[in-house]
Amino acid sequence: xxxxxxxxxxxxxxxxxxxxxxxxxxxCSYVFMDILSPIKDLMQDTRGWDSASFGRMQGAExxxxxxxxxxxxAGIILDKMGVRFTAVLSGAVMLFxxxxxxxxxxxxxxxxxxxxxxxxxxNWNGDLPVIGAILPFVAGMPASAKLAALGFMFFxxxxxxxxxxxxxxxxxxxxxxxTALAMGSEMALARLGVATCMIFSPYFAKLGGExxxxxAVKFGVVLLCIAxxxxxxxxxxxxxxxxxxxxxxxKDDPFKLSDLGKIFTSLGFWLVALLCVLYYSAIFPFQxxxxxxxxxxxxxxxxxxSTYWGGSTEAFSVSVTWVQYIIMLVVAICSFASNFSKKxxxxxxxxxxxxxxxxVYCYMGYMRGTAETIFAVFPLLAVAITPILGNYVDHxxxxxxxxxLGSILLVICHLTFAFILPAxxxxxxxxxxxxxxxxxxxxxxxxxxxxxxxxxxxxxxxEKIIGSAYAAIFWIQNIGxxxxxxxxxxxxxKTNEAGTAAHELNYTWALVMLAALGIAxxxxxxxxxxxxxxxxYGLEEPNIK
Numbered sequence: 398x399x400x401x402x403x404x405x406x407x408x409x410x411x412x413x414x415x416x417x418x419x420x421x422x423x424x425c426s427y428v429f430m431d432i433l434s435p436i437k438d439l440m441q442d443t444r445g446w447d448s449a450s451f452g453r454m455q456g457a458e459x460x461x462x463x464x465x466x467x468x469x470x471a472g473i474i475l476d477k478m479g480v481r482f483t484a485v486l487s488g489a490v491m492l493f494x495x496x497x498x499x500x501x502x503x504x505x506x507x508x509x510x511x512x513x514x515x516x517x518x519x520n521w522n523g524d525l526p527v528i529g530a531i532l533p534f535v536a537g538m539p540a541s542a543k544l545a546a547l548g549f550m551f552f553x554x555x556x557x558x559x560x561x562x563x564x565x566x567x568x569x570x571x572x573x574x575x576t577a578l579a580m581g582s583e584m585a586l587a588r589l590g591v592a593t594c595m596i597f598s599p600y601f602a603k604l605g606g607e608x609x610x611x612x613a614v615k616f617g618v619v620l621l622c623i624a625x626x627x628x629x630x631x632x633x634x635x636x637x638x639x640x641x642x643x644x645x646x647x648k649d650d651p652f653k654l655s656d657l658g659k660i661f662t663s664l665g666f667w668l669v670a671l672l673c674v675l676y677y678s679a680i681f682p683f684q685x686x687x688x689x690x691x692x693x694x695x696x697x698x699x700x701x702x703s704t705y706w707g708g709s710t711e712a713f714s715v716s717v718t719w720v721q722y723i724i725m726l727v728v729a730i731c732s733f734a735s736n737f738s739k740k741x742x743x744x745x746x747x748x749x750x751x752x753x754x755x756x757v758y759c760y761m762g763y764m765r766g767t768a769e770t771i772f773a774v775f776p777l778l779a780v781a782i783t784p785i786l787g788n789y790v791d792h793x794x795x796x797x798x799x800x801x802l803g804s805i806l807l808v809i810c811h812l813t814f815a816f817i818l819p820a821x822x823x824x825x826x827x828x829x830x831x832x833x834x835x836x837x838x839x840x841x842x843x844x845x846x847x848x849x850x851x852x853x854x855x856x857x858x859x860e861k862i863i864g865s866a867y868a869a870i871f872w873i874q875n876i877g878x879x880x881x882x883x884x885x886x887x888x889x890x891k892t893n894e895a896g897t898a899a900h901e902l903n904y905t906w907a908l909v910m911l912a913a914l915g916i917a918x919x920x921x922x923x924x925x926x927x928x929x930x931x932x933x934y935g936l937e938e939p940n941i942k
Contacts, residue, residue: 404641406570412579415570418631419563420583425624426556427590429495429617430458433502435598435769437689438899439610445500448893448902450542452886453523455685457533457546458553459879466870468898471558475592480569481632483562488625490555495614495621497548501541503611515540530883548626557875559628559931566631570638581783585733588776592725595688595773599720606702660866665857665934668925669850670873672800672918676846678877679807679914680839685882686889687775691768691832694818696825699766706764721761721770724796725777727754727890732781751781763829771832778840786844797936798924803845804922808915810839815908856934884910 405411433440433455440446446454455509462468475483500506500509516539523535533546563583571579594617602613661667700706705717728751735747755777762770786799813835821828858866929936 405638406642410803410852411634412574415631416567416579416583417632418627418634419484419566420586422484422624422627422631423559423563423583423587424590424593425620425627426491426559427587428594428620429491429552430556431591431594431684432598432614432617433542433610434685435595435611435688435772436602436613437686438692439599439608440502441899443608443610443774444541446542446887447540448889449523449883450538450886452682452685452883452889453533453535453538454542454546454549455882456531456681456879457549458556460531460533460546461550461554462557462613462874462936463872463879467554468875469868470558471554471561472868474558475562479563480566481635481724482615483558483775484566484628484756485632486642487555487562488596488621488628491552491559492618492621492625494548494551494553494555495618497551498545499548499611499614500546500620501544503860504609506541506544506875511544512540513934517544519543530887531880532883553611556719557871559624566635569635574757582733585729585780585783588779589726589729591684591776592729592773593722594727595769595775596718596722598645599767599769630932631890645872660858663858664928665925665932666854666866666869668928669854669857670870672804672921672925673850673870674874674877675914675918676804676850677874677919678881678919679811679911680843681878682881682885683811683911684775685865686904686907687772687836689899689902690814690908691771692900693902694814695771695828695869696821696823697766697768698825706761706766706857717761717765721758721765724754724758725773727751728758728777729780733779735781759833762833763826766825769844772827774833774838776841776843778837779844783844784846786849792939795937796853797922797929799845800851800853800922801919801926802850803842804915804919806842807843808912810918811912811915812844813906815905815912819905853934853936856936881911881914 405415430466437446437448437451441448462471469488471483474486478486499772506512519534520536521532521534523529523532525532525536529535533550535545562917564580567579567583598613601616602608602610602777604612707717731751731754732746735744735751738744738747757776759774760772764775790796802859813831818828818831818835821831854866854870885907890909892906925936928934
């Protein structure tokens with residue numbers, strides 16, 4: 398009898414090690430993606446970045462992906478060169494862009510000939526209607542913001558390339574096995590990168606009692622180095638797997654221009670694409686301003702630096718920042734693991750521990766009195782309920798209804814931030830509670846929509862062009878992700894007097910704009926449900942039959 402040849406893919410341990418390498422790389426990229434978001438106020442105070450300059454720099458991340466079509470080229474590279482090469486290339490491109498961004502905000506850049514060149518050049522007209530908002534360089538931007546935007550463009554190319562490559566790698570290693578669980582786990586770990594960034598970016602920027610914003614970016618660059626190492630390690634694992642199976646690398650179908658006619662004539666595609674761009678434009682750009690918005694609307698009482706809550710290590714051997722981060726990990730791990738426990742007692746115990754840890758985390762955030770530690774709870778509820786929602790859609794359906802509910806929650810949250818939270822100004826306890834609850838609900842909304850949106854696409858377009866449909870949706874989504882960070886900054890500049898302190902900005906109209914995006918997404922989701930009922934797309938039906 399011939400013995401079945403075992404490969405790395407047949408080993409559960411090796412499969413999950415491969416996933417861990419890919420997930421850690423994406424975790425590192427998510428940290429760097431928002432590395433300056435928690436310290437927007439410090440960028441204004443130390444580098445002269447007003448809200449518009451900050452927004453244009455943040456929006457530059459997707460500029461090349463959208464307007465130079467690098468997102469399409471990334472898919473072609475993946476198709477032609479395979480997972481291994483593309484993974485390492487994406488890691489190298491992210492690191493290259495990260496190094497440029499680090500140099501731009503460092504003291505070494507100031508006073509150089511390069512700074513003078515960027516000051517005198519790339520002064521494009523940012524007053525053009527709509528088009529002006531997508532320009533990454535305009536007159537009046539500090540040279541450091543212009544160069545940081547250039548670096549962020551390269552990072553964005555690598556990050557987008559990494560995203561599609563990691564998804565393809567997971568399919569390769571888990572095909573026919575725990576694919577959904579693997580993808581959910583990778584997404585959960587990546588989202589923890591957002592919380593990690595919120596906690597540690599200000600920590601490193603203020604380390605030693607002095608403000609050095611380049612230290613925060615340096616922390617992010619170190620993580621990008623780790624991401625590249627993860628991809629290189631994966632390269633050798635994947636190569637070993639192919640040598641065992643004797644197969645060539647599996648590759649996605651390439652993006653074809655001829656597919657666009659079939660895709661763009663589908664009403665279902667356009668509804669999902671518009672819903673996607675509207676919803677995500679109200680989430681990801683908001684993340685980049687959320688900490689500063691809380692700083693402007695909450696009455697925060699930062700702890701005395703000489704005390705434990707203020708970061709002193711005299712009373713304890715471990716800084717409060719690290720303790721709070723460990724507690725956050727307990728919340729994430731226990732809540733996520735509870736979804737997969739088959740024993741009721743274990744499931745209840747894990748959830749109870751997660752709830753207790755979350756309460757402790759929130760209490761520590763209040764005692765520290767910092768906006769970044771408050772907003773860091775954003776992904777925690779998403780980590781907890783994403784597997785539940787995905788399982789529900791698989792077995793019960795109701796995807797269109799979930800899209801409606803997610804949009805409703807999005808509108809409620811942004812209107813709460815705009816009108817209710819400012820009413821608690823002066824009430825530290827009340828304002829903090831409102832902030833925590835609203836942020837957690839927004840995280841729940843962030844789980845509802847993706848869990849229902851992405852599995853719905855195969856029901857709306859022909860299976861032969863599903864890859865092209867996803868590529869087109871990502872491209873449309875990136876238009877919004879590049880436009881709205883700049884628009885938020887422009888609105889802030891227009892609705893606040895010049896020279897307004899970083900902690901005194903009025904965010905009302907910027908938040909109303911984001912709420913309007915949520916209302917538009919809600920209307921489209923209602924129409925999508927009606928179209929589904931009429932044409933029988935099956936969005937309300939379960940994925941598993």
